[in-house]
Amino acid sequence: QQQVKQSPQSLIVQKGGISIINCAYENTAFDYFPWYQQFPGKGPALLIAIRPDVSEKKEGRFTISFNKSAKQFSLHIMDSQPGDSATYFCAASPRIKAAGNKLTFGGGTRVLVKP
Amino acid sequence: DAGVTQSPTHLIKTRGQQVTLRCSPKSGHDTVSWYQQALGQGPQFIFQYYEEEERQRGNFPDRFSGHQFPNYSSELNVNALLLGDSALYLCASTLLMGTDTQYFGPGTRLTVL
Numbered sequence: 095q096q097q098v099k100q101s102p103q104s105l106i107v108q109k110g111g112i113s114i115i116n117c118a119y120e121n122t123a124f125d126y127f128p129w130y131q132q133f134p135g136k137g138p139a140l141l142i143a144i145r146p147d148v149s150e151k152k153e154g155r156f157t158i159s160f161n162k163s164a165k166q167f168s169l170h171i172m173d174s175q176p177g178d179s180a181t182y183f184c185a186a187s188p189r190i191k192a193a194g195n196k197l198t199f200g201g202g203t204r205v206l207v208k209p
Numbered sequence: 210d211a212g213v214t215q216s217p218t219h220l221i222k223t224r225g226q227q228v229t230l231r232c233s234p235k236s237g238h239d240t241v242s243w244y245q246q247a248l249g250q251g252p253q254f255i256f257q258y259y260e261e262e263e264r265q266r267g268n269f270p271d272r273f274s275g276h277q278f279p280n281y282s283s284e285l286n287v288n289a290l291l292l293g294d295s296a297l298y299l300c301a302s303t304l305l306m307g308t309d310t311q312y313f314g315p316g317t318r319l320t321v322l
Contacts, residue, residue: 100251126309137213137299137313138252183251187309195309196242196265197301199251 098186100200108208113171115203117184120165125189128197129158129169132181141182142169174207181205211236213302213314221320222290230285230317234302240264241283242311243275244299252299258283259305287319295321 100117107113117127126145130138144151144158144167151158157170171178184200214233222228234241240259244252254267258277277283281302287294297318301311 128310130313135315135318137315140310140312143310185251189309195303195305195311196254196257196267197244197252197311198254201251202249 123188124186215314232300238302246297
């Protein structure tokens, strides 16, 4: 029940195109859903995050869509650029602050943006 | 404002040895979590420290232990290393009663031969 399933595993998109990555979860205690971007040899960097009380959040070219009833959320990268080529991870954590807020990660999506 | 720092960057050990990895949290953060990231996979939660105590633990054996110091920095110790322990070890920090955002360090690449 702790899993977060992410798809696709890899994605190739042309420069200027839209990259879409999907995640699904089972644990209804999850209350915080961040997306991280990771370049080779580096640690994950927070990209954007959402809570279940909103259905969409946009920051620049990055948008999270959230469907609470389906227990699914997705990342859209608009106007994809070669510099966006990286591995993207969705994650989830419960809002149980007294016990800590461990992140459960999806398996990752390797995005390649072709010029 | 320094972010999360980790040392060393790379480490090579042999099976059976012990290793200690170090992490300094982002300024103002009081909680440190450790994650293991095998090649091509998502990070897996090892444990979290707050107020110098282990608050939560993932599905890792007792060979993995940790410590948090009064200045909030933390160590991860792994005993009796196995080949399967080869991975990128990530430290993340947050303010427990803050915004839930966890900031990751660059990681320590551990290779067990």
